[in-house]
Amino acid sequence: xxxxKFGGASVKNAEAFRNVLRILxxxxxxxxxxxxxxxxxxxxxxLEQMFGQAYRKEDYTxxxxxxxxxxxxxxxxxxxxxxxPVYAALQQQFTxxxxxxxxVEPTQFDRQYDQIISVGxxxxxxxxxxxxxSQGFDNHWLDCREYLRTDDTWREGRLDWDVTQxxxxxxxxxxxxxxxxxxxxxxxxxxxxATTTLGREGSDFSAAIFAYCLEAESLTxxxxxxxxxxxxxxxxxxxxxxxxxxYQEAIEMAYYGASVIHPKTVQPLAQKxxxxxxxxxxxxxxxxxxxxxxxxxxxxPSFILKQNQCLLSFHxxxxxxxxxxxxxxIFQALSKHRLKINLMQNSAISFSTCVDADAPKVEALKExxxxxxxxxxxxxxxxxxxxxxxxASLDRLTTGKEILLEQRSRQTFQFICRPTQNFxx
Ligand SMILES: Nc1ncnc2c1ncn2[C@@H]1O[C@H](COP(=O)(O)OP(=O)(O)O)[C@@H](O)[C@H]1O
Ligand SMILES: N[C@@H](CC(=O)OP(=O)(O)O)C(=O)O
Numbered sequence: 001x002x003x004x005k006f007g008g009a010s011v012k013n014a015e016a017f018r019n020v021l022r023i024l025x026x027x028x029x030x031x032x033x034x035x036x037x038x039x040x041x042x043x044x045x046x047l048e049q050m051f052g053q054a055y056r057k058e059d060y061t062x063x064x065x066x067x068x069x070x071x072x073x074x075x076x077x078x079x080x081x082x083x084x085p086v087y088a089a090l091q092q093q094f095t096x097x098x099x100x101x102x103x104v105e106p107t108q109f110d111r112q113y114d115q116i117i118s119v120g121x122x123x124x125x126x127x128x129x130x131x132x133x134s135q136g137f138d139n140h141w142l143d144c145r146e147y148l149r150t151d152d153t154w155r156e157g158r159l160d161w162d163v164t165q166x167x168x169x170x171x172x173x174x175x176x177x178x179x180x181x182x183x184x185x186x187x188x189x190x191x192x193x194a195t196t197t198l199g200r201e202g203s204d205f206s207a208a209i210f211a212y213c214l215e216a217e218s219l220t221x222x223x224x225x226x227x228x229x230x231x232x233x234x235x236x237x238x239x240x241x242x243x244x245x246x247y248q249e250a251i252e253m254a255y256y257g258a259s260v261i262h263p264k265t266v267q268p269l270a271q272k273x274x275x276x277x278x279x280x281x282x283x284x285x286x287x288x289x290x291x292x293x294x295x296x297x298x299x300x301p302s303f304i305l306k307q308n309q310c311l312l313s314f315h316x317x318x319x320x321x322x323x324x325x326x327x328x329x330i331f332q333a334l335s336k337h338r339l340k341i342n343l344m345q346n347s348a349i350s351f352s353t354c355v356d357a358d359a360p361k362v363e364a365l366k367e368x369x370x371x372x373x374x375x376x377x378x379x380x381x382x383x384x385x386x387x388x389x390x391x392a393s394l395d396r397l398t399t400g401k402e403i404l405l406e407q408r409s410r411q412t413f414q415f416i417c418r419p420t421q422n423f424x425x
Contacts (some may be wrong), residue, residue: 001176001214002027005036005185005207005221010281011124012041014077017131023222023284024137024180032180034172034214035139036207037128039120039186040074043067044200051116054104064101068094071123078131086130093123110154111194114187118195121184121203129182140179147171148188148209150196156338157188157196159209168213176214183210204262208276212268219274220288221261222281227289228253228260231303236425240300242289249299249387250276250291252412256385257306257342266291301386301393303425306342310357310379311404311416312365315350317374322351326372333368337361342383343414345405352405354383354416378404381416389413397425 006020027033039047046067053060071090079086097119104112122143129141147167150157175181185203188196198205204221211219228250229239247270254263260278269276270293279288314330316322330351334341339361343354355362357379366375381404386393388411398415406415 001033001216002031003034003036003207003211003214003216003219005038005204005219006128006281007038007185007203007221007223008041008043009224010222011037011128014074016281017074017078017128019281020128021132021135021137023281024132026284032176032178034176034181034183034207034210034216035128036144036183036185036203036210037121037125038184038203040071040124040127043070043120043123044117044186047117047120048113050101051104051113054101054116055106055109055112057106060101064098071127075127078127079134084130084134086127089126089130090123093119093126111152114154114157114195114197117197118187121186125182125184132182138179139182140175142172142175142181142183144183144185144206145187145189145195148198148206150188150190150198152190152192152194152196155197156199157190159188159198164209165213168210172210172214199262199264201259201262202264204265208265208268211274212272215272216274218277219269220277220279221265222279222284223260224280224282225260225278226280226283226286228258228278228291230300231425232259232305235305236303242299243287244290244292244294244296245299246294246296247291252387253302253304256304256387256412256414257383258302258304299388301388301390303393303397304385304387305425306356306383306385307380307419308357309342309354309381309383309416310362310377311352311354311381312362313350313352313376314369314373315376317372319349321348322346327351329372330369333365337365337368339365343405343407343416345407354381354405357381380419382419383414383416386413387411 010016046063050060050063075086100116129139132139149160149163185206186197188198190196207219227241229241231239233239247266251266254261273293275290275292277288277290280286339355341353345352384397386397394413401417401420404416
């Protein structure tokens with residue numbers, strides 16, 4: 001049994017839905033995959049925007065109407081018969097969305113966010129389910145929230161692996177005996193029945209959860225690139241595709257910010273030796289990249305850029321050394337405000353760390369630590385990582401940049417600099 005994941009780019013319009021059907025029909029009829037789908041195109045961004053507007057008591061009707069029109073245009077192209085049940089299914093989701101937006105209150109931002117942002121995946125999976133059925137590709141639409149149990153860490157629900165595995169193993173094998181399954185990425189549910197999301201771009205992780213719990217033969221994530229490349233082709237020139245790469249290498253690339261794979265995706269697959277294919281939905285016949293247990297010689301250096309970073313430096317107020325106690329209060333505050341450390345460095349009287357420049361979180365952190373430290377900060381900055389670096393790759397990336405902080409180990413070189421004009425890199 002295989003798991004397939006189609007992201008926003010692979011379901012961004014009617015033609016893209018037809019292409020998903022083409023890819024699915026490449027499988028032999030006896031193969032019944034689990035298909036995990038993300039929200040169409042940039043729908044999640046639009047949902048974030050309208051929730052923000054509703055929360056700030058601004059007018060969100062235009063954003064909502066544009067999103068509704070976008071979905072309706074796709075559905076009208078795919079389903080010429082206006083009485084097709086997909087129309088009622090979508091209307092139900094839009095009614096829920098409208099009602100939930102109207103009821104937004106000025107408290108519990110993160111909890112309300114999840115109840116609204118999750119609609120994108122429900123809409124796309126309903127369209128895909130009905131479209132495939134209409135084309136003779138019978139399938140079962142599954143509400144993944146009944147299976148993926150999380151805690152109530154809103155916007156970044158932490159998975160309860162035991163309950164999730166037990167629920168998936170209880171029901172899915174019997175369904176898959178009969179039909180392929182179409183379900184959503186990115187969303188889950190708490191024990192109390194509230195919807196949660198797994199963190200932006202979390203659908204790859206959802207697909208890995210299904211693959212892990214069902215001990216799938218493989219997981220394929222279908223992307224708009226030919227595979228896992230040594231850099232993002234939107235940001236770097238002359239990229240090369242890895243044919244095969246070890247789990248550990250891919251885990252590290254995703255951790256440092258290679259956004260083609262969500263960072264949590266690879267670890268569960270590695271635990272059960274499930275290969276992960278990264279393939280092009282535009283050229284499904286091409287091999288793409290396989291990530292698995294393998295040994296390889298030194299591979300081409302990979303280049304990773306994290307944009308919009310904030311470099312924070314904490315200085316003791318009395319010129320005293322940075323002690324473990326100081327570090328403890330800094331780490332506690334970072335954890336409390338859910339800021340992830342992208343890089344850190346300690347010196348005699350200061351501690352520096354690079355985090356995503358998420359203004360409300362950074363402000364809350366500074367406010368919390370301002371009594372104890374003199375805090376300096378610098379943003380927006382770029383954090384570059386070169387994995388498996390050599391002198392040529394170092395020169396290529398560092399030349400002409402004003403470096404504020406750098407760090408190197410035997411395999412990895414990282415530096416923080418001000419954004420520059422020489423782009424793509
Ligand atoms: N190392 C990399 N290899 C390939 N693509 C990358 C890499 N790093 C970043 N990307 C970007 O990831 C994009 C695909 O991921 P994403 O946009 O999340 O897809 P989807 O949302 O459709 O699942 C590509 O278009 C590419 O710009
Ligand atoms: N739709 C969600 C989840 C996701 O993973 O999307 P995509 O597969 O398009 O990156 C998001 O945009 O964050």
